[in-house]
Amino acid sequence: MKIALIEPFFSGSHQQWALEFQQKSQHEVHIFQLKGRHWKWRMAGGALPLAEALINSGLYPDLILCSDMLDLASFKAFLPIKFSAIPLAVYFHENQITYPWSPSDSDLALERDHHYGYINFKTASVADAVFFNSSFHKNSFLTALPKFLRKFPDYRSLHKIEEIRQKSQVLPLACDLSFFDKHTSPSKDSPPILLWNHRWEYDKDPELFFKILIKLKNQGHPFKVIILGEAYKKAPSIFKEAKQHLSKEIFHFGFADSRKKYAALLWMADIIPVTSRQEFFGLSVVEAIYCNCYPILPKRLSYPEHIPEEYHDIYLYQNENELFEKLKTAIHKIHDIRVNKQYRDFVAQYDWSNLAPRYDERFYELVQMKR
Numbered sequence: 069m070k071i072a073l074i075e076p077f078f079s080g081s082h083q084q085w086a087l088e089f090q091q092k093s094q095h096e097v098h099i100f101q102l103k104g105r106h107w108k109w110r111m112a113g114g115a116l117p118l119a120e121a122l123i124n125s126g127l128y129p130d131l132i133l134c135s136d137m138l139d140l141a142s143f144k145a146f147l148p149i150k151f152s153a154i155p156l157a158v159y160f161h162e163n164q165i166t167y168p169w170s171p172s173d174s175d176l177a178l179e180r181d182h183h184y185g186y187i188n189f190k191t192a193s194v195a196d197a198v199f200f201n202s203s204f205h206k207n208s209f210l211t212a213l214p215k216f217l218r219k220f221p222d223y224r225s226l227h228k229i230e231e232i233r234q235k236s237q238v239l240p241l242a243c244d245l246s247f248f249d250k251h252t253s254p255s256k257d258s259p260p261i262l263l264w265n266h267r268w269e270y271d272k273d274p275e276l277f278f279k280i281l282i283k284l285k286n287q288g289h290p291f292k293v294i295i296l297g298e299a300y301k302k303a304p305s306i307f308k309e310a311k312q313h314l315s316k317e318i319f320h321f322g323f324a325d326s327r328k329k330y331a332a333l334l335w336m337a338d339i340i341p342v343t344s345r346q347e348f349f350g351l352s353v354v355e356a357i358y359c360n361c362y363p364i365l366p367k368r369l370s371y372p373e374h375i376p377e378e379y380h381d382i383y384l385y386q387n388e389n390e391l392f393e394k395l396k397t398a399i400h401k402i403h404d405i406r407v408n409k410q411y412r413d414f415v416a417q418y419d420w421s422n423l424a425p426r427y428d429e430r431f432y433e434l435v436q437m438k439r
Contacts, residue, residue, distance in 0.1 A: 069095045069096065069130045069131065069431070069432060069435060070095070070098065070127065070128075070129040070130050070131075071093070071095050071096065071097045071098065071129055071130065071131045071132075071133055071431065072098050072100060072122055072127060072129040072131070072132045072133070073086055073089070073090070073097055073098065073099045073100070073133050073134070074100050074101075074118050074122070074132060074133070074134040074135070074138055074143065075099065075100070075101040075102075075134070075135050075137070075138075076101070076102045076110040076111065076114030076115075076118060076135070076137045076138050077102070077104045077107055077110050077114075077135070077137040078099075078101035078102060078103060078104050079103070079104020079105070080104060081161065081241075081351055082104065082135055082137070082161060083101075083104065084244075085241065085242070086099055086101070086135075087099070088242065088243075088244050088420060089242070089424075089427065092242070092420040092424040093424060093427060093428055094424075094425075094428050095428055095431065095432075098125070098127055098129065100121045100122055102114050102117065102118065107137070108184065110137055111137055111138075111139060111164075111184050111187050112139070112183070112184075114138060114139070115138060115139045115140075115142035115143040115146060116142070116146055118138070119143050119146035119147050120146070122147070123147065128150075128151075128154075129154060130154070130155075131154065131155055131156075131157060131431055131434065131435050132154050132155070132156050132157070133157045133158075133159065133431065134156070134157070134158050134159070134191070135158070135159055135160075136158060136159070136160045136161055136162060136163055136188055138158070138191060139187045139190065139191065140156060140158055140190070140191035140194050140195060141190040141191065141193070141194045144156065144194055153438070154438075155196045155197070155434050155435055155437075155438040156194065156195045156196050156197075157195055157197040157198075157199065157434060158191050158192060158195040158198055158199065159199045159201070159239070160188075160192075160198065160199065160200045160201065160205060160206075160209065160348075161201060161241070161348065161349075162205075162348050163185070163188045163205070163209050163348075164181075164184035164185040164187070164188055165185035165188060165189070165209060165212050165213070165216050166208045166209060166212045167346060167348075182216070182219055182220075189213065189216070189228075192232045192236075193225075193228050193231070195235070196235065196434060196437075196438065197235050197237070197430075197434050198232060198235055198236040198237070199236075199237060199238070199239040199430070200236065200237070200238050200239070201238075201239070201240060201241040201348055201349040201370075202238060202240065202241075202348060202349050202370040202373055203370075203373060204348070204370040204372075204373065205238075205348040205349065205370065206236055206237075206238055210229065210232065210233050210236065213229045213232070214226060214229060217229075237430075239423075239426070239427065239430060240349070240417070240418055240423060241349045241351060241354075241418065242418060242419070242420045242422075242423035242424060242427065243351060243354060243355065243358075243418045243419060243420070244419070244420055245354075245355070245358045245415070245416065245418060245419040246419055246420070246421065247327070247331065248331045248334065248335070248355065248358055248359050250331075251328050251331035251332055251335070252332075252335050253332050253333075253335035253336045256336065256338065256406060258292060259290040259291050259292050259402075260290070260291045260292070260338045260339060260398070260399045260402040260405075261291070261292045261293065261294060261319055261336055261337045261338045261339070262281065262291055262292070262293045262294070262337065262338070262339050262340070262395075263293070263294050263296070263333075263334070263337035263338075263339065263340045263356055263361055264277060264293070264294070264295045264296060264297065265294075265296040265297065265330075265333075265334065265340070265355070265356055266297060266342075266352050266353075267297060267298075268297045268298065268299055268300065268303040268304065268307055269303070269304070270304055271344065271345050271346040272343065272344045272345070273343040273344060273345050274304050274306050274307060274310075274343070275304070275306050276343040276388065276391075277341065277343045278306050278309070278310040278313070278314070280341065280343075280388075280391060280392055280395060281293060281310070281314060281317070282310075282313055282314070283392060284392075284395065284396065284399070285313075285314065285317060287396075289396060289399050289400075290399070291317060292317055292318070293317050293318055293319060294319050294320045294333050294336065294337050295307070295310075295311075295318065295322065296320070296322075296323070296324055296330065296333060297322075297323065298322075298323045299322060299323070319336070331359070334355060334356050334359040334361065335360070337356065337359070337361050338361065338362060338398075338402060338405055338406065339361060339362045339395065339398050339399070339405065340353065340356040340357070340361040340362070340363055340364070341364040341391060341394075341395050342363070342364065342366060342371065343366070343391070344366065344369065346369065347369040347370050347371065348369075348370060349370050350370055350371060350374065353365065353371070353374065354374060354415045354418055357411050357412065357414055357415045358411075358412045358415050358416065359412070360409055360411045360412050361411065362383075362398055362408075362411060363375065363383050363411065363414075364383060364385060364391060364394050364395055364398065365383060365384050365385070366384065366385065366386075367380065367384035367385060367386050371384065372384060374414055374415055375414055376414060
């Protein structure tokens with residue numbers, strides 16, 4: 069079976085997922101992509117060049133699969149009529165209705181921020197199948213649609229919500245977790261090593277993360293910290309401030325220059341305390357847990373899905389005070405944490421070896437239903 073995978077924002081986790089699916093799938097996956105920059109323009113204007121690329125390739129696929137960054141309604145309109153029988157599927161890595169906008173984005177102040185969410189709505193409306201990377205993502209998107217559509221003056225198309233619900237399902241983000249098995253690090257004999265391995269952006273709440281670490285330091289609790297991620301020009305200023313405040317505690321600070329180095333640093337870390345305010349799946353957290361980092365996660369968003377329910381009270385927190393107390397306790401029982409090797413078992417299900425057959429089966433079933 070031939071799949072045309074359409075990705076307007078070919079960068080980061082979108083690029084990684086597309087390339088890995090192409091490699092792991094038993095189907096023949098052809099990627100049509102645009103560079104991962106100017107995300108608003110990719111959503112607004114990416115459909116035409118990508119439709120032309122598919123037409124000019126001469127490929128007539130059995131399935132068209134796109135990411136949430138594509139205006140699928142426009143893309144479909146730009147294709148010749150012979151493509152009209154091909155089933156359409158969309159994979160939502162994120163969406164622009166429930167994703168928190170940056171306070172510094174000028175469109176937010178000007179109330180011009182609804183257009184991109186409406187593209188997501190149109191895409192879900194015209195797709196034959198809608199896949200979400202987590203149950204939280206699926207439920208939050210469908211729950212937010214009524215309020216979002218009522219922002220418009222009339223012809224709000226609220227009846228489409230139930231149609232979208234009926235064709236929506238969860239297909240977890242598949243990850244190349246087996247890669248990390250090849251790059252383990254030696255056992256540790258050091259103070260507990262805490263980990264940050266997320267984007268340096270406001271929605272990950274670095275202010276709370278570093279506030280907790282500085283409080284630990286001031287109270288005399290021993291630890292080291294690995295801060296991974298790339299520093300962009302608009303990165304929150306707290307990263308510079310924390311580099312000074314925690315200079316003696318920093319084990320590594322900044323971008324890992326190779327995926328092998330990144331993996332080695334994850335294996336060196338002991339504990340991953342997460343403070344994010346928004347997460348549709350949490351790839352970086354899943355990778356850290358797979359490398360046997362002890363997770364301390366918010367009891368909200370997608371995080372509870374990564375921890376078996378019987379362990380929620382141990383690894384999930386509900387407020388800042390509980391986060392601090394769980395982290396403090398973990399630091400002082402570091403020997404037990406290092407001996408325990410169960411953390412990776414929580415997330416091993418997301419490896420491509422487990423999910424690739426599931427992906428292939430779902431997409432094959434979709435094609436058969438349309439024939």
